[in-house]
Amino acid sequence: xxxxSKIRKDFPILKRKINGKPLVYLDNAATTxxxxxxxxxxxxxxxxxxxxxxxxxxxxxxxxxxMHEEARSKIAKFIGAKSTKEIVFVRNSTEAINLVxxxxxxxxLKKGDAIILSESEHHSNIVPWQILxxxxxxxxxxxxxxxxxxxxLDYFKKIFTPQVKLVSLVHISxxxxxxxxxxxxxxLAHEVGALFLVDAAQSVPRMPVNVRKLDCDFLAVSGHKMxxxxxxxxxxxxxxxxxxxxxxxGGGDMIREVYLDHSEWNELPFKFEAGTPNIxxxxxxxxxxxxLEKIGMENIFRHExxxxxxxxxxxxKLSYLSIYGPKTVENKTGVISFSVKGIHPHDVAQLLDQEAxxxxxxxxxxxxxxxxLQMPSTxxxxxxxxxTTEDIDRLVEGLDKAVKIFQ
Amino acid sequence: xxSYYRENILDHYKNPRNFGKLNKPTAGLxxxxxxxxxxxSMEVKTETASSSGKTIADIKFQGEGCAVxxxxxxxxxxxxxxxxxxxxxxxxxxxxxxxxxINLTPSRLKCALLPLETLQKxxxxxxxxxxxx
Numbered sequence: 001x002x003x004x005s006k007i008r009k010d011f012p013i014l015k016r017k018i019n020g021k022p023l024v025y026l027d028n029a030a031t032t033x034x035x036x037x038x039x040x041x042x043x044x045x046x047x048x049x050x051x052x053x054x055x056x057x058x059x060x061x062x063x064x065x066x067m068h069e070e071a072r073s074k075i076a077k078f079i080g081a082k083s084t085k086e087i088v089f090v091r092n093s094t095e096a097i098n099l100v101x102x103x104x105x106x107x108x109l110k111k112g113d114a115i116i117l118s119e120s121e122h123h124s125n126i127v128p129w130q131i132l133x134x135x136x137x138x139x140x141x142x143x144x145x146x147x148x149x150x151x152x153l154d155y156f157k158k159i160f161t162p163q164v165k166l167v168s169l170v171h172i173s174x175x176x177x178x179x180x181x182x183x184x185x186x187x188l189a190h191e192v193g194a195l196f197l198v199d200a201a202q203s204v205p206r207m208p209v210n211v212r213k214l215d216c217d218f219l220a221v222s223g224h225k226m227x228x229x230x231x232x233x234x235x236x237x238x239x240x241x242x243x244x245x246x247x248x249x250g251g252g253d254m255i256r257e258v259y260l261d262h263s264e265w266n267e268l269p270f271k272f273e274a275g276t277p278n279i280x281x282x283x284x285x286x287x288x289x290x291x292l293e294k295i296g297m298e299n300i301f302r303h304e305x306x307x308x309x310x311x312x313x314x315x316x317k318l319s320y321l322s323i324y325g326p327k328t329v330e331n332k333t334g335v336i337s338f339s340v341k342g343i344h345p346h347d348v349a350q351l352l353d354q355e356a357x358x359x360x361x362x363x364x365x366x367x368x369x370x371x372x373l374q375m376p377s378t379x380x381x382x383x384x385x386x387x388t389t390e391d392i393d394r395l396v397e398g399l400d401k402a403v404k405i406f407q
Numbered sequence: 408x409x410s411y412y413r414e415n416i417l418d419h420y421k422n423p424r425n426f427g428k429l430n431k432p433t434a435g436l437x438x439x440x441x442x443x444x445x446x447x448s449m450e451v452k453t454e455t456a457s458s459s460g461k462t463i464a465d466i467k468f469q470g471e472g473c474a475v476x477x478x479x480x481x482x483x484x485x486x487x488x489x490x491x492x493x494x495x496x497x498x499x500x501x502x503x504x505x506x507x508x509i510n511l512t513p514s515r516l517k518c519a520l521l522p523l524e525t526l527q528k529x530x531x532x533x534x535x536x537x538x539x540x
Contacts, residue, residue: 344473346443346518362443370444376471377444406417406474 029382071286096220096235149325171203176325177335445472480522
Protein backbone atom coordinates (compact mmCIF):
# COMPACT_ATOMS: atom_id res chain seq x y z
CA UNK A 1 0.00 0.00 0.00
CA UNK A 2 1.45 3.33 -1.12
CA UNK A 3 0.77 5.88 1.58
CA UNK A 4 2.45 9.15 0.64
CA SER A 5 1.83 11.01 3.90
CA LYS A 6 3.28 8.10 5.83
CA ILE A 7 6.28 7.97 3.50
CA ARG A 8 6.91 11.70 3.89
CA LYS A 9 7.04 11.32 7.67
CA ASP A 10 9.99 8.95 7.24
CA PHE A 11 12.14 11.76 5.82
CA PRO A 12 13.13 14.23 8.55
CA ILE A 13 14.60 16.76 6.09
CA LEU A 14 11.15 17.33 4.58
CA LYS A 15 10.25 19.17 7.79
CA ARG A 16 12.89 21.79 7.02
CA LYS A 17 11.95 25.30 6.07
CA ILE A 18 13.98 27.32 3.60
CA ASN A 19 13.39 31.08 3.69
CA GLY A 20 10.49 30.40 6.04
CA LYS A 21 8.71 28.07 3.61
CA PRO A 22 8.46 24.26 3.67
CA LEU A 23 11.10 22.59 1.50
CA VAL A 24 10.06 21.25 -1.90
CA TYR A 25 12.91 19.01 -2.98
CA LEU A 26 12.97 18.41 -6.75
CA ASP A 27 16.66 17.66 -7.28
CA ASN A 28 16.41 13.92 -6.87
CA ALA A 29 18.32 13.02 -10.01
CA ALA A 30 21.33 14.63 -8.33
CA THR A 31 20.83 12.91 -4.99
CA THR A 32 17.86 11.76 -2.93
CA UNK A 33 17.03 12.52 0.67
CA UNK A 34 17.46 9.83 3.36
CA UNK A 35 14.77 8.18 5.44
CA UNK A 36 15.25 8.03 9.21
CA UNK A 37 15.96 4.26 9.03
CA UNK A 38 19.00 4.88 6.82
CA UNK A 39 20.26 7.64 9.13
CA UNK A 40 19.66 5.39 12.14
CA UNK A 41 21.51 2.57 10.45
CA UNK A 42 24.67 4.67 10.25
CA UNK A 43 24.39 5.74 13.88
CA UNK A 44 23.67 2.18 15.01
CA UNK A 45 26.72 0.81 13.20
CA UNK A 46 29.12 3.36 14.64
CA UNK A 47 27.49 3.23 18.08
CA UNK A 48 27.40 -0.55 18.55
CA UNK A 49 29.23 -2.54 15.86
CA UNK A 50 32.15 -0.57 14.44
CA UNK A 51 35.16 -2.76 13.54
CA UNK A 52 37.24 -3.62 10.52
CA UNK A 53 35.81 -6.50 8.52
CA UNK A 54 36.93 -9.88 7.16
CA UNK A 55 39.94 -10.50 9.42
CA UNK A 56 39.07 -9.90 13.03
CA UNK A 57 38.08 -12.77 15.33
CA UNK A 58 36.47 -10.61 18.01
CA UNK A 59 32.72 -10.09 18.34
CA UNK A 60 32.58 -6.62 16.81
CA UNK A 61 34.57 -7.72 13.75
CA UNK A 62 32.28 -10.71 13.27
CA UNK A 63 29.18 -8.50 13.59
CA UNK A 64 30.50 -5.82 11.23
CA UNK A 65 31.50 -8.45 8.65
CA UNK A 66 28.12 -10.14 8.83
CA MET A 67 26.29 -6.80 8.48
CA HIS A 68 28.44 -5.74 5.55
CA GLU A 69 27.91 -9.03 3.70
CA GLU A 70 24.21 -9.04 4.52
CA ALA A 71 23.93 -5.67 2.76
CA ARG A 72 25.60 -7.23 -0.27
CA SER A 73 23.04 -10.09 -0.22
CA LYS A 74 20.15 -7.61 -0.07
CA ILE A 75 21.53 -5.76 -3.09
CA ALA A 76 22.12 -8.99 -5.04
CA LYS A 77 18.55 -10.05 -4.40
CA PHE A 78 17.20 -6.57 -5.14
CA ILE A 79 18.55 -6.57 -8.71
CA GLY A 80 18.20 -10.30 -9.33
CA ALA A 81 21.90 -11.21 -9.39
CA LYS A 82 22.75 -14.93 -9.23
CA SER A 83 25.04 -14.53 -6.24
CA THR A 84 26.81 -12.00 -4.02
CA LYS A 85 29.99 -12.73 -5.99
CA GLU A 86 28.52 -10.54 -8.70
CA ILE A 87 28.20 -7.42 -6.50
CA VAL A 88 31.31 -5.28 -6.07
CA PHE A 89 31.04 -2.32 -3.71
CA VAL A 90 32.41 0.92 -5.13
CA ARG A 91 31.91 4.61 -4.30
CA ASN A 92 29.36 5.36 -7.01
CA SER A 93 28.36 4.49 -10.57
CA THR A 94 31.22 6.62 -11.89
CA GLU A 95 33.69 4.37 -10.07
CA ALA A 96 31.82 1.28 -11.26
CA ILE A 97 32.22 2.33 -14.90
CA ASN A 98 35.86 3.26 -14.33
CA LEU A 99 36.46 -0.16 -12.79
CA VAL A 100 35.20 -1.82 -15.98
CA UNK A 101 37.19 0.54 -18.21
CA UNK A 102 40.43 0.06 -16.29
CA UNK A 103 40.21 -3.63 -15.53
CA UNK A 104 38.21 -5.19 -18.39
CA UNK A 105 38.99 -2.54 -21.01
CA UNK A 106 42.73 -2.51 -20.50
CA UNK A 107 42.99 -6.30 -20.55
CA UNK A 108 40.64 -7.27 -23.33
CA LEU A 109 40.58 -4.42 -25.83
CA LYS A 110 43.16 -3.89 -28.53
CA LYS A 111 43.87 -1.40 -31.29
CA GLY A 112 41.04 -1.21 -33.80
CA ASP A 113 38.33 -2.40 -31.40
CA ALA A 114 35.29 -0.21 -30.88
CA ILE A 115 32.90 0.80 -28.10
CA ILE A 116 29.39 2.12 -28.69
CA LEU A 117 27.98 4.79 -26.38
CA SER A 118 25.18 7.28 -26.97
CA GLU A 119 24.96 11.03 -27.19
CA SER A 120 22.76 11.11 -24.14
CA GLU A 121 25.35 9.73 -21.72
CA HIS A 122 26.33 11.31 -18.44
CA HIS A 123 29.99 12.40 -18.47
CA SER A 124 30.73 9.38 -16.28
CA ASN A 125 29.91 7.07 -19.19
CA ILE A 126 31.94 9.07 -21.71
CA VAL A 127 35.17 10.24 -20.09
CA PRO A 128 36.46 6.83 -18.82
CA TRP A 129 36.08 5.48 -22.36
CA GLN A 130 37.79 8.50 -23.89
CA ILE A 131 40.77 7.88 -21.60
CA LEU A 132 40.78 4.19 -22.56
CA UNK A 133 40.32 4.96 -26.27
CA UNK A 134 43.37 7.19 -26.29
CA UNK A 135 45.49 4.66 -24.44
CA UNK A 136 44.45 1.57 -26.44
CA UNK A 137 43.73 3.30 -29.76
CA UNK A 138 40.17 2.05 -29.92
CA UNK A 139 37.21 3.77 -31.56
CA UNK A 140 34.19 5.29 -29.84
CA UNK A 141 30.87 5.47 -31.65
CA UNK A 142 27.89 7.41 -30.37
CA UNK A 143 24.27 6.44 -31.02
CA UNK A 144 22.62 9.72 -32.05
CA UNK A 145 19.78 11.17 -30.02
CA UNK A 146 16.79 12.30 -32.07
CA UNK A 147 14.99 15.59 -31.42
CA UNK A 148 12.33 13.77 -29.40
CA UNK A 149 15.02 12.54 -27.01
CA UNK A 150 14.95 8.95 -28.21
CA UNK A 151 17.93 7.04 -29.57
CA UNK A 152 18.27 6.56 -33.33
CA LEU A 153 18.33 2.78 -33.38
CA ASP A 154 18.45 2.54 -37.18
CA TYR A 155 21.77 4.34 -37.12
CA PHE A 156 22.84 2.17 -34.22
CA LYS A 157 22.33 -0.97 -36.30
CA LYS A 158 24.50 0.50 -39.06
CA ILE A 159 27.52 1.16 -36.85
CA PHE A 160 27.33 -2.35 -35.49
CA THR A 161 30.47 -4.13 -36.71
CA PRO A 162 32.38 -7.15 -35.39
CA GLN A 163 34.96 -4.65 -34.06
CA VAL A 164 32.44 -3.54 -31.43
CA LYS A 165 33.42 -5.14 -28.12
CA LEU A 166 31.23 -3.18 -25.74
CA VAL A 167 27.98 -1.25 -25.77
CA SER A 168 27.69 1.04 -22.74
CA LEU A 169 24.40 2.82 -22.37
CA VAL A 170 22.41 4.88 -19.92
CA HIS A 171 19.12 3.25 -18.88
CA ILE A 172 17.25 6.45 -17.95
CA SER A 173 18.67 9.77 -19.17
CA UNK A 174 19.49 12.06 -16.25
CA UNK A 175 18.55 15.05 -18.41
CA UNK A 176 15.50 14.01 -20.43
CA UNK A 177 14.15 11.16 -18.31
CA UNK A 178 13.97 8.99 -21.42
CA UNK A 179 13.82 5.27 -20.67
CA UNK A 180 16.05 3.66 -23.29
CA UNK A 181 15.14 0.25 -24.77
CA UNK A 182 18.05 -1.51 -23.07
CA UNK A 183 16.72 -5.08 -23.50
CA UNK A 184 16.59 -4.65 -27.26
CA UNK A 185 20.02 -3.01 -27.45
CA UNK A 186 21.57 -5.63 -25.18
CA UNK A 187 20.30 -8.37 -27.44
CA LEU A 188 21.84 -6.69 -30.49
CA ALA A 189 25.13 -6.26 -28.62
CA HIS A 190 25.27 -9.93 -27.73
CA GLU A 191 24.50 -10.93 -31.33
CA VAL A 192 27.88 -9.59 -32.45
CA GLY A 193 29.60 -10.85 -29.33
CA ALA A 194 29.92 -7.48 -27.62
CA LEU A 195 29.42 -7.06 -23.88
CA PHE A 196 26.70 -4.78 -22.58
CA LEU A 197 27.04 -2.25 -19.76
CA VAL A 198 24.01 -0.44 -18.35
CA ASP A 199 24.45 2.85 -16.49
CA ALA A 200 21.57 2.35 -14.09
CA ALA A 201 22.24 5.34 -11.82
CA GLN A 202 18.77 6.75 -12.54
CA SER A 203 16.86 3.52 -13.23
CA VAL A 204 17.57 1.22 -10.27
CA PRO A 205 16.28 3.94 -7.89
CA ARG A 206 12.98 4.46 -9.73
CA MET A 207 11.89 1.24 -11.47
CA PRO A 208 12.13 -2.52 -11.05
CA VAL A 209 15.43 -3.64 -12.61
CA ASN A 210 16.38 -7.30 -12.95
CA VAL A 211 19.84 -7.98 -14.33
CA ARG A 212 18.89 -11.44 -15.54
CA LYS A 213 15.90 -10.10 -17.45
CA LEU A 214 18.06 -7.31 -18.88
CA ASP A 215 20.81 -9.83 -19.56
CA CYS A 216 23.38 -7.08 -19.10
CA ASP A 217 27.01 -7.96 -18.43
CA PHE A 218 27.67 -4.93 -16.24
CA LEU A 219 25.37 -2.63 -14.29
CA ALA A 220 26.56 0.54 -12.54
CA VAL A 221 24.62 2.02 -9.60
CA SER A 222 25.05 4.88 -7.10
CA GLY A 223 23.64 4.35 -3.61
CA HIS A 224 22.99 8.00 -2.82
CA LYS A 225 20.44 8.30 -5.63
CA MET A 226 18.32 5.55 -4.03
CA UNK A 227 18.01 6.78 -0.43
CA UNK A 228 21.46 5.50 0.58
CA UNK A 229 24.42 7.52 1.84
CA UNK A 230 26.96 9.18 -0.46
CA UNK A 231 30.21 7.34 -1.06
CA UNK A 232 28.69 3.93 -1.67
CA UNK A 233 27.48 2.28 -4.85
CA UNK A 234 27.97 -1.00 -6.62
CA UNK A 235 28.98 -2.68 -9.82
CA UNK A 236 27.09 -5.77 -10.89
CA UNK A 237 28.95 -8.01 -13.32
CA UNK A 238 28.36 -11.57 -14.47
CA UNK A 239 30.51 -13.92 -12.44
CA UNK A 240 32.37 -15.46 -15.38
CA UNK A 241 33.31 -12.00 -16.65
CA UNK A 242 34.45 -10.77 -13.23
CA UNK A 243 36.54 -13.94 -12.86
CA UNK A 244 38.36 -13.22 -16.10
CA UNK A 245 39.15 -9.62 -15.15
CA UNK A 246 42.37 -8.55 -13.40
CA UNK A 247 42.04 -6.54 -10.15
CA UNK A 248 41.23 -2.83 -10.30
CA UNK A 249 43.17 -1.64 -7.25
CA GLY A 250 45.82 -3.57 -5.35
CA GLY A 251 46.16 -3.75 -1.57
CA GLY A 252 44.75 -5.42 1.49
CA ASP A 253 41.61 -7.58 1.40
CA MET A 254 41.81 -8.21 -2.35
CA ILE A 255 44.54 -10.86 -1.98
CA ARG A 256 44.65 -14.42 -0.70
CA GLU A 257 48.42 -14.67 -0.34
CA VAL A 258 51.17 -12.12 -0.75
CA TYR A 259 54.84 -12.89 -1.38
CA LEU A 260 57.55 -10.42 -2.14
CA ASP A 261 57.61 -11.35 -5.81
CA HIS A 262 53.92 -12.04 -6.46
CA SER A 263 50.44 -12.26 -4.95
CA GLU A 264 47.41 -14.44 -5.39
CA TRP A 265 44.04 -12.77 -5.72
CA ASN A 266 41.18 -13.23 -3.33
CA GLU A 267 37.91 -14.80 -4.46
CA LEU A 268 35.05 -12.77 -5.90
CA PRO A 269 33.93 -10.15 -5.23
CA PHE A 270 36.73 -9.28 -2.79
CA LYS A 271 39.34 -9.34 -5.57
CA PHE A 272 37.93 -5.96 -6.58
CA GLU A 273 37.68 -4.42 -3.11
CA ALA A 274 41.16 -3.36 -2.04
CA GLY A 275 41.62 -1.79 1.37
CA THR A 276 39.14 -1.21 4.18
CA PRO A 277 35.84 -0.58 2.42
CA ASN A 278 33.08 1.90 3.22
CA ILE A 279 31.49 -0.46 5.76
CA UNK A 280 28.93 1.81 7.43
CA UNK A 281 27.61 3.25 4.19
CA UNK A 282 27.33 -0.19 2.58
CA UNK A 283 25.25 -1.36 5.55
CA UNK A 284 23.08 1.75 5.34
CA UNK A 285 22.60 1.14 1.61
CA UNK A 286 21.27 -2.29 2.57
CA UNK A 287 18.79 -0.51 4.85
CA UNK A 288 17.80 1.76 1.95
CA UNK A 289 17.13 -1.35 -0.17
CA UNK A 290 14.92 -2.72 2.65
CA UNK A 291 12.98 0.54 2.63
CA LEU A 292 12.51 0.55 -1.16
CA GLU A 293 11.42 -3.09 -1.16
CA LYS A 294 8.92 -2.43 1.60
CA ILE A 295 7.24 0.21 -0.55
CA GLY A 296 7.78 -1.85 -3.69
CA MET A 297 9.61 -0.75 -6.83
CA GLU A 298 6.47 -1.21 -8.94
CA ASN A 299 4.65 1.25 -6.65
CA ILE A 300 7.54 3.72 -6.79
CA PHE A 301 7.64 3.49 -10.59
CA ARG A 302 3.87 4.07 -10.81
CA HIS A 303 4.01 6.99 -8.35
CA GLU A 304 6.77 8.74 -10.30
CA UNK A 305 5.07 8.13 -13.63
CA UNK A 306 1.94 9.76 -12.23
CA UNK A 307 3.92 12.73 -10.91
CA UNK A 308 5.83 13.10 -14.18
CA UNK A 309 2.58 12.97 -16.14
CA UNK A 310 1.02 15.58 -13.84
CA UNK A 311 4.11 17.81 -14.12
CA UNK A 312 4.28 17.51 -17.92
CA UNK A 313 0.64 18.58 -18.13
CA UNK A 314 1.05 21.49 -15.69
CA UNK A 315 4.33 22.73 -17.17
CA UNK A 316 3.07 22.14 -20.72
CA LYS A 317 0.38 24.78 -20.14
CA LEU A 318 2.89 27.52 -19.28
CA SER A 319 3.39 29.67 -22.38
CA TYR A 320 6.82 30.88 -21.25
CA LEU A 321 8.23 27.40 -20.74
CA SER A 322 9.80 24.86 -23.14
CA ILE A 323 10.22 21.21 -22.20
CA TYR A 324 13.10 19.19 -23.67
CA GLY A 325 12.88 15.53 -24.60
CA PRO A 326 9.70 13.40 -24.56
CA LYS A 327 6.54 15.41 -23.82
CA THR A 328 4.58 12.40 -22.51
CA VAL A 329 5.33 9.69 -19.97
CA GLU A 330 5.59 7.03 -22.64
CA ASN A 331 9.22 5.90 -22.19
CA LYS A 332 9.90 8.72 -19.74
CA THR A 333 9.92 9.04 -16.00
CA GLY A 334 11.15 11.07 -13.07
CA VAL A 335 13.10 13.83 -14.79
CA ILE A 336 11.97 16.93 -16.70
CA SER A 337 14.36 19.49 -18.19
CA PHE A 338 13.00 22.83 -19.29
CA SER A 339 13.84 26.43 -19.99
CA VAL A 340 11.98 29.61 -19.16
CA LYS A 341 11.81 32.24 -21.87
CA GLY A 342 14.00 35.24 -21.10
CA ILE A 343 15.34 33.94 -17.78
CA HIS A 344 18.66 32.15 -17.44
CA PRO A 345 18.39 28.79 -15.61
CA HIS A 346 20.63 30.10 -12.83
CA ASP A 347 18.19 32.90 -12.18
CA VAL A 348 15.25 30.50 -12.32
CA ALA A 349 16.93 28.20 -9.78
CA GLN A 350 17.80 31.14 -7.54
CA LEU A 351 14.29 32.59 -7.61
CA LEU A 352 12.77 29.15 -6.96
CA ASP A 353 15.12 28.73 -4.02
CA GLN A 354 13.63 31.89 -2.54
CA GLU A 355 10.35 29.94 -2.60
CA ALA A 356 12.09 26.89 -1.01
CA UNK A 357 11.78 24.92 -4.26
CA UNK A 358 15.06 23.08 -5.00
CA UNK A 359 15.75 22.36 -8.66
CA UNK A 360 18.97 22.08 -10.64
CA UNK A 361 20.34 24.33 -13.38
CA UNK A 362 23.21 23.83 -15.77
CA UNK A 363 24.33 21.05 -18.08
CA UNK A 364 23.65 18.18 -15.63
CA UNK A 365 26.97 16.51 -16.49
CA UNK A 366 25.79 15.92 -20.06
CA UNK A 367 27.34 18.65 -22.22
CA UNK A 368 27.34 16.58 -25.45
CA UNK A 369 23.58 16.03 -25.18
CA UNK A 370 22.99 19.75 -24.67
CA UNK A 371 25.11 20.53 -27.72
CA UNK A 372 23.33 17.90 -29.84
CA LEU A 373 19.85 19.12 -28.99
CA GLN A 374 21.10 22.73 -29.16
CA MET A 375 19.91 23.24 -25.63
CA PRO A 376 21.46 26.05 -23.62
CA SER A 377 21.96 25.17 -20.00
CA THR A 378 18.59 24.05 -18.63
CA UNK A 379 16.49 23.82 -15.50
CA UNK A 380 15.79 20.30 -14.26
CA UNK A 381 13.09 19.11 -11.88
CA UNK A 382 13.35 15.47 -10.80
CA UNK A 383 10.99 13.53 -8.57
CA UNK A 384 11.13 10.70 -6.10
CA UNK A 385 9.04 8.57 -3.82
CA UNK A 386 8.25 11.38 -1.33
CA UNK A 387 7.19 14.05 -3.85
CA THR A 388 3.56 15.06 -4.27
CA THR A 389 1.44 16.91 -6.82
CA GLU A 390 1.44 19.81 -4.32
CA ASP A 391 5.22 20.00 -4.81
CA ILE A 392 4.64 20.49 -8.52
CA ASP A 393 2.01 23.15 -7.78
CA ARG A 394 4.62 24.96 -5.69
CA LEU A 395 7.09 24.66 -8.58
CA VAL A 396 4.58 26.24 -10.97
CA GLU A 397 3.76 29.03 -8.48
CA GLY A 398 7.48 29.74 -8.12
CA LEU A 399 7.95 29.85 -11.88
CA ASP A 400 5.02 32.24 -12.31
CA LYS A 401 6.53 34.48 -9.68
CA ALA A 402 9.98 34.41 -11.32
CA VAL A 403 8.49 35.36 -14.67
CA LYS A 404 6.64 38.26 -13.09
CA ILE A 405 9.85 39.58 -11.52
CA PHE A 406 11.68 39.46 -14.83
CA GLN A 407 8.85 41.06 -16.80
CA UNK B 408 14.17 37.67 -3.73
CA UNK B 409 14.34 41.43 -3.82
CA SER B 410 17.84 41.38 -2.41
CA TYR B 411 19.13 39.40 -5.38
CA TYR B 412 17.11 40.85 -8.15
CA ARG B 413 17.00 44.44 -7.16
CA GLU B 414 15.76 46.72 -9.87
CA ASN B 415 19.30 47.86 -10.49
CA ILE B 416 20.45 44.40 -11.53
CA LEU B 417 17.38 43.67 -13.61
CA ASP B 418 17.78 47.04 -15.28
CA HIS B 419 21.38 46.28 -16.25
CA TYR B 420 20.37 42.79 -17.37
CA LYS B 421 17.58 44.02 -19.61
CA ASN B 422 19.38 47.14 -20.83
CA PRO B 423 23.06 46.32 -20.66
CA ARG B 424 25.41 49.30 -20.94
CA ASN B 425 28.33 49.10 -23.37
CA PHE B 426 26.92 46.02 -25.08
CA GLY B 427 28.37 45.34 -28.51
CA LYS B 428 31.64 45.42 -30.39
CA LEU B 429 34.32 48.08 -30.81
CA ASN B 430 35.73 49.33 -34.06
CA LYS B 431 39.47 48.52 -33.94
CA PRO B 432 39.88 47.54 -30.28
CA THR B 433 43.33 47.54 -28.73
CA ALA B 434 42.66 44.10 -27.31
CA GLY B 435 39.81 41.63 -26.80
CA LEU B 436 39.12 38.31 -25.16
CA UNK B 437 36.32 35.76 -24.76
CA UNK B 438 35.95 33.54 -21.71
CA UNK B 439 33.57 30.67 -20.91
CA UNK B 440 32.26 29.34 -17.66
CA UNK B 441 32.01 25.70 -18.67
CA UNK B 442 29.94 24.81 -15.61
CA UNK B 443 26.93 26.86 -16.66
CA UNK B 444 27.67 27.86 -20.25
CA UNK B 445 28.04 31.57 -19.55
CA UNK B 446 30.18 33.34 -22.10
CA UNK B 447 31.59 36.87 -21.96
CA SER B 448 33.71 38.71 -24.47
CA MET B 449 35.32 42.07 -23.75
CA GLU B 450 36.90 44.59 -26.10
CA VAL B 451 38.96 47.53 -24.91
CA LYS B 452 40.42 50.59 -26.57
CA THR B 453 43.14 52.34 -24.61
CA GLU B 454 44.86 55.69 -24.87
CA THR B 455 47.98 56.90 -23.22
CA ALA B 456 47.38 59.82 -20.93
CA SER B 457 50.34 62.00 -20.13
CA SER B 458 52.05 60.70 -17.02
CA SER B 459 49.55 58.36 -15.38
CA GLY B 460 49.84 55.46 -17.83
CA LYS B 461 47.25 53.96 -20.13
CA THR B 462 43.56 54.56 -19.58
CA ILE B 463 40.47 52.81 -20.93
CA ALA B 464 39.08 55.10 -23.62
CA ASP B 465 36.27 52.78 -24.66
CA ILE B 466 34.98 49.36 -23.72
CA LYS B 467 32.29 46.98 -25.00
CA PHE B 468 31.15 43.54 -24.00
CA GLN B 469 29.03 40.79 -25.45
CA GLY B 470 27.82 37.59 -23.91
CA GLU B 471 25.15 35.28 -22.72
CA GLY B 472 24.41 34.35 -19.19
CA CYS B 473 22.33 34.86 -16.11
CA ALA B 474 21.16 38.20 -14.78
CA VAL B 475 24.02 38.31 -12.29
CA UNK B 476 26.77 37.80 -14.89
CA UNK B 477 25.23 40.20 -17.43
CA UNK B 478 24.55 42.90 -14.86
CA UNK B 479 28.04 42.48 -13.50
CA UNK B 480 29.52 42.97 -16.99
CA UNK B 481 27.34 46.00 -17.62
CA UNK B 482 28.17 47.65 -14.29
CA UNK B 483 31.86 46.82 -14.61
CA UNK B 484 32.22 48.28 -18.09
CA UNK B 485 30.41 51.44 -17.02
CA UNK B 486 32.75 51.73 -14.07
CA UNK B 487 35.90 50.99 -16.08
CA UNK B 488 35.43 53.57 -18.80
CA UNK B 489 37.99 56.36 -18.34
CA UNK B 490 39.82 54.55 -15.54
CA UNK B 491 43.52 53.67 -15.55
CA UNK B 492 44.42 50.11 -16.52
CA UNK B 493 46.25 49.65 -13.25
CA UNK B 494 43.15 50.67 -11.29
CA UNK B 495 41.05 47.99 -12.96
CA UNK B 496 43.77 45.35 -12.58
CA UNK B 497 43.72 45.89 -8.83
CA UNK B 498 39.95 45.27 -8.50
CA UNK B 499 38.84 42.18 -6.57
CA UNK B 500 35.75 40.24 -5.51
CA UNK B 501 34.66 42.85 -2.99
CA UNK B 502 34.69 45.61 -5.60
CA UNK B 503 32.44 43.62 -7.93
CA UNK B 504 30.00 42.91 -5.09
CA UNK B 505 30.01 46.61 -4.25
CA UNK B 506 29.11 47.44 -7.85
CA UNK B 507 26.29 44.89 -7.81
CA UNK B 508 25.16 45.99 -4.37
CA ILE B 509 24.35 42.44 -3.26
CA ASN B 510 25.86 39.49 -1.51
CA LEU B 511 26.22 36.23 -3.40
CA THR B 512 26.52 32.59 -2.48
CA PRO B 513 29.78 30.92 -3.63
CA SER B 514 28.11 29.22 -6.60
CA ARG B 515 26.74 32.51 -7.90
CA LEU B 516 29.99 34.35 -7.25
CA LYS B 517 31.49 32.64 -10.30
CA CYS B 518 28.79 34.23 -12.45
CA ALA B 519 29.52 37.67 -11.04
CA LEU B 520 33.30 37.41 -11.42
CA LEU B 521 33.56 36.13 -15.00
CA PRO B 522 33.33 39.69 -16.48
CA LEU B 523 36.10 40.97 -14.20
CA GLU B 524 38.31 38.00 -15.04
CA THR B 525 37.73 38.58 -18.76
CA LEU B 526 38.44 42.30 -18.51
CA GLN B 527 41.57 41.87 -16.40
CA LYS B 528 42.98 39.25 -18.78
CA UNK B 529 42.28 41.59 -21.69
CA UNK B 530 44.06 44.43 -19.91
CA UNK B 531 47.02 42.18 -19.08
CA UNK B 532 47.40 41.51 -22.81
CA UNK B 533 47.74 45.25 -23.33
CA UNK B 534 50.05 45.72 -20.38
CA UNK B 535 52.28 42.85 -21.50
CA UNK B 536 52.28 44.02 -25.11
CA UNK B 537 50.43 41.00 -26.53
CA UNK B 538 47.52 43.01 -27.87
CA UNK B 539 46.44 43.67 -31.46
CA UNK B 540 48.51 46.81 -31.66
